[in-house]
Amino acid sequence: MTQQIQWFPGHMAKTIREIGEQMKLVDFSLEIVDARAPQTTQNPQIMEMIAVKPVFLVLNKIDLADPRQVTKFINKNKDKFSGILTTDAKMGVLSKDFLRQLKNNSFFADLSKNNTAANLKALVVGTPNVGKSTFINHLAGKNIARTANKPGVTHFLYWIRTRYNLVFLDTPGLLWPKFEDQEIATKIGILGGIKDNLLASDDLALWLISFLQKNYPTAIATRYKISHFPLDNPIAALMSITSQLGLRQDFESASQRLINDFRSGKFGLISLDFYGDDYLDN
Template identity: 40%
Template sequence: MNINWFPGHMFKTQKEIKNIINLVDIVIEIRDARAIISTTNPDIENLTKGKPKIIILSKIDLADSKVTQDWIKFYEDNGIHCIDVDIIKSKNIKKINDKISFIMKDKLEKYKSKGVKNYTLRGMILGIPNVGKSSLINKISNNNIAKVGNRPGVTKSKQWIKTKWGIDLLDTPGILWPKFDSEKVGLNLSYIGSIKDEILDTEELSYKLLEFLTLNYKSNLESTYKIEFSMDVLENLDSIGRKLGCLKKGSQIDYSRLSKIILGDFRSGKIGNISLETPKDLIEEVN
């Protein structure tokens, strides 16, 4: 799947980040816990170089908890500040503020020694589309200020927002990079909904997703669809189609309809808690 997608607002956001990064005290980068490697934008690393940073793993309610903890340990072992959060249930949200206070302690003490007692920290929230940036801002601002939607491209422009923590946060549109050289990255971003379905072949996408799930989460599939699965992906796809009644005239499988159901079941968590990548994948990629 050769995906080349870089809307104009993303290019504009990159320019704005370059212009404003010196005004920011700390960067909060959000990554989807289901696909941490794929939701790591290499451009963000370059744009924010030299700034203190916290990595937030969002959507942990949809990810494999064991794999998420492996990622937390991996980051801690490498001296990287990382917190896993469930934004909807407010799990670990307060830990973000505690971590910011810890990281910025010296800077705040410095201002205090100069007589500035109530210095307002400025943070920038960054991430690719649909990882939960605006949802997090709304949670810590106690107000639905930032627009939220379960699809990419909802936030179109940057906006400063005051929070209950005494830190101003800059919400930015999701930034993808111009071209995905890795097919796996493109697929994973498509699975989790960071790329609009309208530009994708959803039938091929659902087949590839089912291929991954059959190999790694077969018991989840069997529990969800109440079918005994084989290692034959097409056979499994047809079995799901017949089970769900996704049929055309002549009892032919309606793959277009079926593909949307499978993708929806994965994205909503109906198939269970699933992680598409592990720290081992990153180590193998580097080596």
């Protein structure tokens, strides 16, 4: 990995200040993360600010994640939050399942019982492109929050009333000022949390190939119908993929195709936060 990845535009710094000011107005927070990388897509800086109120972690895009790794993550982190919930923001039925999970949560039940207001107010936060706005729109019953399959669309905080006695304070997708661990930045880039034009797609593709070959060794061969290529040589694998796609030596286009195929789930159920088969599920 040769590129140092960083992306922290001015509106993110402004939003972080505004969140601190708004915390006194909300009853609890929902942190939306990508279920394929639920640890990576948590914002440590924001977590410090919102932890003064109950925090529910929402694993979104659950339909794209490796269920074994999701279970391992939940078992490891269940005591760190008021609740860990799952959903797929693109399907209304799963949004309703999210509400069932929320209302059946004992912490949330006590919060509702002790709140005298007609509606509970929730701050909704997440890193870019985790599906936060789509999630809100399903619960609101209409397209209020701006959505796009790219980061940096929402720039302001604003209140949204849902159909379920919940009022959300929507926020822009937020990263943190500096990635100390470039592997975290790489995963966020692969998931679409950083603008593609700021990234070297071949660097991301080579990391993804190496990761898939180690943890999901049949995924690439199955997707691209490649029978023979070196398992331990990501560059040779990218060359084979480029050739198979008919892209001659256009490695950049092949890299972006690989990344887009991963984002859309065409490799199957894949998680980037991978705990391994030897992780104890207890």
